[in-house]
Amino acid sequence: MLGWMLDALDVMLYSFALLSMQKEFGLTGAQAGTLTTVTLAAAAVGGTLAGVLADRFGRTRVLMGSILTYSIFTALIATSHSFAELLLWRSLVGLGLGAEWSAGTVLVAETWPAEHRGKAIGITQSGWAIGYLAAAGLAAWILPTYGWRPLFAIGALPALLVLWIRRSVPEPETWIQSERLPVRERFRQIFAPPLLRYTVVAIGMSSLVLFAYWGLFTWVPAYLATPVEKGGAGLSIVKSSAWIAPMQIGALLGYLLFGLLSDKIGRRPSFALFLTGAAVVTILYGGAARNPQTLLLLGPLVGFFGHGYYSAFGSILSELYPSTVRATAQGLCYNGGRIMSAFAPAVIGALADQHGLGTALTLTAAFFLVGGWLVFALPETRGRALNTSLPS
Numbered sequence: 001m002l003g004w005m006l007d008a009l010d011v012m013l014y015s016f017a018l019l020s021m022q023k024e025f026g027l028t029g030a031q032a033g034t035l036t037t038v039t040l041a042a043a044a045v046g047g048t049l050a051g052v053l054a055d056r057f058g059r060t061r062v063l064m065g066s067i068l069t070y071s072i073f074t075a076l077i078a079t080s081h082s083f084a085e086l087l088l089w090r091s092l093v094g095l096g097l098g099a100e101w102s103a104g105t106v107l108v109a110e111t112w113p114a115e116h117r118g119k120a121i122g123i124t125q126s127g128w129a130i131g132y133l134a135a136a137g138l139a140a141w142i143l144p145t146y147g148w149r150p151l152f153a154i155g156a157l158p159a160l161l162v163l164w165i166r167r168s169v170p171e172p173e174t175w176i177q178s179e180r181l182p183v184r185e186r187f188r189q190i191f192a193p194p195l196l197r198y199t200v201v202a203i204g205m206s207s208l209v210l211f212a213y214w215g216l217f218t219w220v221p222a223y224l225a226t227p228v229e230k231g232g233a234g235l236s237i238v239k240s241s242a243w244i245a246p247m248q249i250g251a252l253l254g255y256l257l258f259g260l261l262s263d264k265i266g267r268r269p270s271f272a273l274f275l276t277g278a279a280v281v282t283i284l285y286g287g288a289a290r291n292p293q294t295l296l297l298l299g300p301l302v303g304f305f306g307h308g309y310y311s312a313f314g315s316i317l318s319e320l321y322p323s324t325v326r327a328t329a330q331g332l333c334y335n336g337g338r339i340m341s342a343f344a345p346a347v348i349g350a351l352a353d354q355h356g357l358g359t360a361l362t363l364t365a366a367f368f369l370v371g372g373w374l375v376f377a378l379p380e381t382r383g384r385a386l387n388t389s390l391p392s
Contacts, residue, residue, distance in 0.1 A: 001127035003066075003067055003100055003104055003127070003158075003161060003165075004124055004125060004128050005127035005130045005131035005134070006067070006127075006161060007067075007070065007097055007128070007131065007158075008127065008128040008130070008131025008134075009132075009134050009138075009155070010070055010074040010093065010131075010158065011097060011131075012132050012136070013074070013138070013139070013151050013152060013155060014036065014039075015036075015135075016135055016136065016138075016143065016151070020143060020147065020148045021086070024148075025083055025086070029349035029350060029353040030346055030349045030350040031083065031349075032345075033219075033345035033346035033349025034087075034345070034346045034349075035087065035090050036090075036214065036218050037342045037345050038087055038090055038091050038342075039097070039342075040094060040214060040341055041338075041339065041342040042091045042093075042094025042095050042098065043094040043095070043097045043098030043335065044098060044336070044338035044339045044342060045094075045098065045335075046069075046094060046095035046097065046099040046335075047101055047102045047334060047335035047338060048332055048335045048336075049331070050066060050098065050099030050103050051102040051103075051106075051327040051329070051330055051331020051332060052183055052186070054102060054103045054327035055175075055180075055325065055326070055327045055328045058171045059103050059107040059175060059327065060107065060165060060166075060170070062099060063100060063107060063169075064165050064166060065099065066097075066098075066099035066103060067096065067100060067158055067159065067161055067162050069092070069093075069096025069099065070093050070095075070096030070097045070158070071155060071156050071158040071159035072156065073089050073092040073096065074089075074093050074152055074155030074156065075152060075154075075155050075156035076092075077089045077155070078150070078151075098335055098338065101314075102330060102331035102334070102335070104124065105121060105314030105318065105330060106318060107172060108121055108124050108314065109121065109315065109318035109319075109326075109386070110172035110323070110326070111172050114319075114383050114384060114385050115263065115383060116263065117315050118258075118259045118261075118263040118267070118311065118315050118382070119256075119259040119260055119263055121259060121314040121315050122255050122256055122257075122258055122260070122311040123255070124311070124314070125259075125307075125310045125314070126255035126256055128251070128255070128310070129249070129251040129252035129303070132244070132251065136245060138151060138154065139151065142154075174323050178324050181324050183328075186324070186325045186328045187328070190321075190325055190328065190329050195320075195321065195325075195329070198321070198333075198378060199329065199333060201374065201378050202316075202320070202334075202378065203332075203333050203337060204374060205374045205375060205378075206313060206337025206338075206340075206371075207336065207337040207340035208340070208371030209275065209367065209371035209372070210340065210341035210344075211340050211364070212278070212364040212365070212366075212367035212371065213306065213310075213341065213344075214344045214345055215341075215345065215347065215348045215361070215363070215367070216282060216286075216306065216361055216364045217306065218344070218348070219348050219349070219352065220361075222357065223286070223357040223361060247303035248303055249300060250301060250303030251303035251306070254303060254305065254306075254307050254308025254309075255311060257308060258274060258309055258310075258311055258312070259311055262311070262315060262382065263383075265382075266382045267315060267316050267375070267380060267381055267382055268378070268380050270312065272372045272373050272375055272376070274308050274309035275305070275309055275369065275372025275373075276368075276372055276373075277301070278302075278306045278309070278368040278372070279368040279372070280365070281301045281302050281305055282365040282368060283362050283365045285298050285302050285361070286357075286360075286361030286362040286364075312375070313330075313334055314330070315381070316378065317333055317334065318330060318386065319384045320378070320379075320381060321387070323386060326386075344364075
């Protein structure tokens with residue numbers, strides 16, 4: 001949870017600093033979106049690689065490496081003096097950000113019993129909302145007076161968490177007792193029956209949902225702060241940070257309630273319900289709402305439905321694959337989706353240049369809806385004990 005919280009802090013500092021950086025470097029909307037696109041593309045690489053390494057060397061070791069990577073390179077963003085330098089540091093940040101999810105969710109899934117696994121991963125994911133709130137608070141405090149560089153320098157702080165992980169977090173017993181398969185054999189199993197169908201559907205589902213998520217939430221702070229005549233809500237950065245706080249409180253509740261609900265009624269109906277809700281509130285938020293009070297009221301719903309389903313990826317994928325290939329498969333399926341999502345910020349930025357941010361954000365609703373219902377192509381896994389070998 002702490003790792004995910006600090007991950008969110010480092011990611012969202014960029015979103016809050018986006019308008020300031022656009023102004024200083026003279027970036028177009030497409031260029032600004034490209035900086036997030038390369039981060040997500042690098043995260044896809046880092047997450048896939050981390051899954052492979054976590055099955056070979058352990059979950060906690062890879063988790064520590066991921067936190068060190070994104071912390072150090074986030075701080076180095078503060079030294080940037082050109083678009084090329086921003087591109088370099090953001091790419092390296094992405095490697096660490098992607099690696100953390102692949103190692104961390106498997107660590108939690110293999111530690112908690114089946115009847116509480118959804119709740120545990122929901123609690124873990126809720127750290128994202130806390131990190132997002134921290135980024136909003138820091139942006140409101142630091143940006144207007146000190147600019148965006150000190151904001152990124154703070155990003156080095158998560159590295160301190162590694163010291164505690166090294167001393168206090170053991171490897172799961174499930175991993176310790178599992179067989180260490182060669183990398184080629186792990187990928188052969190993932191792309192052969194009976195796991196092939198799971199892999200194809202999971203990659204498609206994560207692609208659609210993550211495209212919607214990153215297309216929407218990368219640009220929400222900029223949407224709130226962009227003038228009305230350019231398709232935004234017309235709030236200042238301080239006011240937009242205040243508007244985001246209720247949204248992330250809604251997200252925090254969404255993460256926690258989804259975990260409870262998925263353990264109670266199942267992974268699939270919970271996932272479809274939340275993503276249908278995300279599609280509806282996204283249309284209202286980006287297309288129908290311009291009044292500040294309306295945005296304030298809709299914000300918690302956008303946060304609740306737009307974030308809460310996230311823990312489904314960790315629980316469903318861990319319950320579909322055996323321990324010998326679990327981290328490799330989760331890293332591949334989730335980060336296969338990240339490759340698709342990497343295009344979302346640039347696509348939304350380019351559309352915003354032409355049609356305004358509000359209109360561009362409504363596009364993400366279709367991706368939420370289709371991705372949410374694709375989950376029914378996978379089996380229900382609620383309460384399933386983690387496999388140690390291939391299913392028959």
